[in-house]
Amino acid sequence: MTVPPATQADADVIVVGAGPAGSATAFYLAQAGLDVLLLEKTRFPREKVCGDGLTPRAVKQLLNMGVDVDAPGWIRNKGLRVVGGGHRFELDWPQLERFPDFGLVRTRQDFDEIVAANAVKNGVRLMEGVTVTEPVLDDRSGHIVGVRTKDGRVFRSRVVVAADGNSTRLALGMGLHKRDDRPMGVAVRTYFQSPRHDDDYLEIWLELWDGDTLLPGYGWIFGVGDGTANVGLGLLNTSAQFKNLDYRDLLRRWCKAMPADWEFTEENMTAPIRGAALPMAFNRQPHYTRGLVLVGDSGGSINPFNGEGIAYAMETGEIAAEVIAKSLKGTTPAQQERTLRTYPRTLKDAYGGYFTLGRWFVEAIGKPGVMSFGTRHGLPHPRLMRFAIKLLGNLTDRRGDASDLIINALSKVAPPA
Template sequence: MTVPTTTQTDADVIVVGAGPAGSATAFYLARSGLDVLLLEKTRFPREKVCGDGLTPRAVKQLLQMGIDIDAPGWVRNKGLRVVGGGLRFDLDWPHLERFPDFGLVRTRQDFDQILAANAAASGVRVMEGVTVTGPILDDRSGHIVGVTTKDGAEYRSRLVVAADGNSTRLALGMGLHKREDRPMGVAVRTYFESPRHDDDYLEIWLELWAEDRLLPGYGWIFGVGDGTANVGLGLLNTSAQFKNIDYRDLLRRWCKAMPAEWGFTEENMTAPIRGAALPMAFNRQPHYTRGLLLVGDSGGSINPFNGEGIAYAMETGEIAAEIIVKALKGTTPAQRERTLRTYPGVLKDAYGGYFTLGKWFVEAIGRPEVMRFGTRHGLPHPRLMRFAIKLLGNLTDRRGDASDMIINALSKVAPPA
């Protein structure tokens, strides 16, 4: 087994990207005593396209990392309000042993900064305004031993974590490309001054129409609590019309159809309409190769069922950190490599079957007749909707009720993504 020969390092681990995935990874690594360098290309605070809604999965991670969610700016919610087929249901988050029974809203304008500051308080060296351009490879082994930056600097480490998002330069630099057999989503959103800024529920609209076509995706209205609401759309590439849709225009038309008293007008818009890609179901693999680990969006760790990425970004960061700590402490180079190579399998065990179910789900709703049938005939049944909120949110206990057992069993028998 060939391993890197370099001994010069600036850190035990370099983490590239200080979004939720990178900051979580860095936090857990530093808490275990490793020297961590976290490189972020922008400077905080900075904007990020997102719905700003956090499910109980994400809340659990924030609590684990000691984030003060009772501080000003955090808005709690009880669950989801689902709108479609002329019906409206308020569905509370399930009461589970593994997760809290509430969600949160916090804008990405400072959410990522809070997580990066938390990592810094744990001993991580955070450097802002550093754009990583590619990997430094060991001449003999081909392993990554550091990174180059736009300003010509080089930083070296024993391992590198790519947390640089969907367009990850590091993964591309290591020859890892996207898998075309995975779903891809697009999210577009803006903010409005609106009386809808304060709501106990995250509101999801299941019907998105482009003229007479029902599209695979959903709209959302998430109150931010500061006088504004985050309003947006998420769409999937499983629709035949995906490439021909003007997403920003679709959002404008959707908002115009809303009640006038909600104030979703151009005059009340407080931010431009922005969009971002949503890489789903492990669309970039393997998650470990030659000294590089992928976490969060860089490895396509977004839930295909609901487009949620923040929870999985933090969770994959925690998993990666556990494996890195085990690999770097008291092992030979060969043992270290064997430990690191377990990372993709651990991710597949944790999410692979569930993500496959999500892949099948988005392929199904890409057919308008399936989407129409599900909206019109599924919503009127509260018990089915309570099952759906668990399935779509990946919110189950290991030994829970019948719905938990069904979802867990399906995730176990489905081939891993």
């Protein structure tokens, strides 16, 4: 098929999707001096299903991009409050050289808009309300040379970045499908007007019961600071009950079991219960093929230990931008292609072993009795839990204490995901 000429300005790189992954990629590409077009199908502000909690790993990325996290609306937290097995205690975020010692809460209603606006401030061209439907391919090479939109327009570029989420049309259009050997999660959440809106800790509940069955996952209560709390559940598909669960009903039942003075009632619910899939541990590969680069959820870059996605969305965006910028300095198409093909290996070097540890972890807790044993016997030991918060949050220094060295060594020897 003959490709019609683009009807809008071309760019060095087109990034599809202005979530944290796309906006971070676009920001770093613009910092490298490239002309970047960022296409977003919705219009800001817009909602996105999320827990709204940001670990120090995500905070570091925001700080690196110059986002003002001291501005109104950002709520700081000191660490995690863990509830389970009859225990309840608080764990501060670890003191590390590589990461700040605080987390944040900000609703996705304006978080994504803030990160996108920061990219625009640094030279990115953002177009909202533009739905990309398919890749435009070179007839001879099969490489992607642009994208086609719902209204028939074509935008061309030298490289295209898919940051369009779990159900990425671009990756599917290039023949990249999900891997069945990777864990998948689901998150459901709502908001309540509640006294629990103001809290110095992100609260995590490690026991989710469906009748007499302990499920692999956790519940959360994250104070938003505006009179509301984000309350939700994250569940893994590694248990036999996963396919038959009514997640929204499970969340309703979980909330009803909470203390009455927290006011988690239907009358105080300020938003409907919404759910989203959590693609984990690089569940779509390769992360580069024929001119298309995958970042964030489109490549399954969610931590299987804790379901965290925003930090890895922004980190993979930074890595992708570095590789793309280097490739476009190549003098020949062959040199550019060789550089772009290093991206999947770079990602696996950064996260592959750690994500493999995460896959083993979720497979283990999906077995009857393992989650119960860990909750009952692990929670009473503060030293073990401090190790766990580093492992589950991927928060270590390269040359840190003994726990850092152990986690780093395990991640290094585990086969890449």
